[in-house]
Amino acid sequence: MGIRQASTDDLAAVGFSVLRYGLATNILWIGALKFKQYEVENVEPLLTSSPMFSPVRRRLGAQKLNRLIGITEITVGSLIAAKPFAPRASVIGSLGAAGMFLTTLSFLVTTPEARQEGQGMFSISQLGQFLLKDTVLFGAALLTAVESLGAARSAGHARKL
Numbered sequence: 001m002g003i004r005q006a007s008t009d010d011l012a013a014v015g016f017s018v019l020r021y022g023l024a025t026n027i028l029w030i031g032a033l034k035f036k037q038y039e040v041e042n043v044e045p046l047l048t049s050s051p052m053f054s055p056v057r058r059r060l061g062a063q064k065l066n067r068l069i070g071i072t073e074i075t076v077g078s079l080i081a082a083k084p085f086a087p088r089a090s091v092i093g094s095l096g097a098a099g100m101f102l103t104t105l106s107f108l109v110t111t112p113e114a115r116q117e118g119q120g121m122f123s124i125s126q127l128g129q130f131l132l133k134d135t136v137l138f139g140a141a142l143l144t145a146v147e148s149l150g151a152a153r154s155a156g157h158a159r160k161l
Contacts, residue, residue, distance in 0.1 A: 016147055020080060023140045027077035027097060034070025037063075045127075049111040052103070076100060080144055087151035094145035101138035107131050 033039040040062050047053040047065065057065050079086075079093025108114050114128035124132065 016143070019140050020083060020144045020147070023097065023137065023144060024077045024081040026137070027073050027080065027100075031070045031073025031077060034066045034073065040066045043069075045113050046104075046107045046111050049113075050107060051110065052106070072096075073100070080141075080148075083144075083148050083151060087148045087155055090148035091145050091152060094141050094148055097141035098138055098145065101134040101141060104131060104134045105138065 034043075043066065044062060047057045047062070053065070060068065076093050076096040079089045080097060081090075082093070083090035108124070108128055108131050111127065111131075114125055114131055116123040116125050116128075
């Protein structure tokens with residue numbers, strides 16, 4: 001292996017680590033914030049406009065639903081971070097995160113406040129811009145799922161030897 005190859009592999013390894021633990025940190029932190037009243041109020045327009053969440057919100061109430069979402073996010077973030085010692089669990093966490101980000105991206109369509117009023121469908125508001133970043137997080141979740149799956153397969157292969 002040449003110097004060029006080693007440095008490329010090293011950079012890729014560092015990049016995946018930053019991606020994984022940055023993703024996990026973001027999800028854990030945002031999950032922890034779901035227990036704060038201001039965050040309950042911040043996500044209210046998203047949840048009440050969502051066909052998927054509005055019935056659950058009516059049944060549980062805003063605070064309980066946010067706590068449930070927070071617990072889910074903390075679980076998902078923890079699973080993503082668990083890759084070194086539980087790569088299969090990390091696959092599940094990463095796929096859970098991908099589903100989570102697809103869900104939040106759906107808010108771009110279901111939340112009227114995500115668009116600039118009177119400016120057309122593709123003119124997103126500050127809230128819409130906030131949601132749009134989840135496309136990048138969705139990609140990060142897919143990449144961490146693939147990397148964890150590779151580690152899980154390697155660990156399974158190593159046990160067979």
